[in-house]
Amino acid sequence: MSTNIKIAIAEPSAIIRCGLETLLKRLPGFRIQISEITAADCLTEGLRIYKPDILIINPCLPGSTNFQHLKEECGCPDMKCIALIYNVCDPVQLHAYDDQISVYDSADELRHKLERLNAEEIPETEGESDDQQTLSGREKEIVVCVVKGMTNREIADRLYLSTHTVITHRRNIARKLQVHSASGLTVYAIVNKLIELKDLNN
Numbered sequence: 001m002s003t004n005i006k007i008a009i010a011e012p013s014a015i016i017r018c019g020l021e022t023l024l025k026r027l028p029g030f031r032i033q034i035s036e037i038t039a040a041d042c043l044t045e046g047l048r049i050y051k052p053d054i055l056i057i058n059p060c061l062p063g064s065t066n067f068q069h070l071k072e073e074c075g076c077p078d079m080k081c082i083a084l085i086y087n088v089c090d091p092v093q094l095h096a097y098d099d100q101i102s103v104y105d106s107a108d109e110l111r112h113k114l115e116r117l118n119a120e121e122i123p124e125t126e127g128e129s130d131d132q133q134t135l136s137g138r139e140k141e142i143v144v145c146v147v148k149g150m151t152n153r154e155i156a157d158r159l160y161l162s163t164h165t166v167i168t169h170r171r172n173i174a175r176k177l178q179v180h181s182a183s184g185l186t187v188y189a190i191v192n193k194l195i196e197l198k199d200l201n202n
Helices: 014-025 040-050 067-074 107-118 137-147 152-159 163-177 182-191 197-201
Strands: 003-010 030-037 054-057 080-085 099-102
Touching: 003 014, 003 040, 003 107, 014 030, 014 107, 030 040, 040 067, 054 107, 080 107, 099 107, 137 152, 137 163, 137 182, 152 163, 163 182
Parallel strands: 003 030, 003 054, 054 080, 080 099
Antiparallel strands: none
C-alpha cells in the first residue's frame, strides 16, 4: 500500500528542483504530489495554497527558519520542514528543521528520511474500518522485534524510525490487540504465524 504525501520544494535552482522531484517520484512505497516554489516571495502564498505535509527548502532562502510563524500564517501546523543542503550551512541554523537532506543522499537515504518523518502521522487505514484488530505491515514488524526482545531504540535503528514513532506504534498495537505484555504479543505472533518458535531462541 502506497503512502500519500504532499511535498513542496522551495528552491530557486530549476536543475535541483527537477532532479529532486524526479527522484522523489521514483521512491517505492510512496505516492507523492509535488509543488514547486521558486522564490522566497512566493513561499507563504504557495504553502497556503498547496498545504503540503512536508516542505523541502533551501536554508538560504529568506524566511526559511521561522517555521512556527510560517506554519501559523499558512495554516499548516503539522507541516514538517527539511533543509535541502548543497553548500556550506551554519549548523546552528539547521536546528530549526525536522531533518535535512543533501544533494549527495542516495534514494534509499531519502526514502528512510521520509518514512521516519511520516510514520507517526500517516493514518492506519489498512483493515481498520473492517477489523480493529488488523495490524499494518509496519506494526507486524514491530511485534516481531518486541517478541525477539529488542528495545525501542534497537527497533528504531532496525526499521529506520525514531524512538518516538516506535512508541506510538506500540501504543497502537496494544490498543488494537488489547495486549499489554511481551508474553501476550509472543502468543499473538506465534498464533498468527508472524514468527516461529525456533526464531525465539536466536
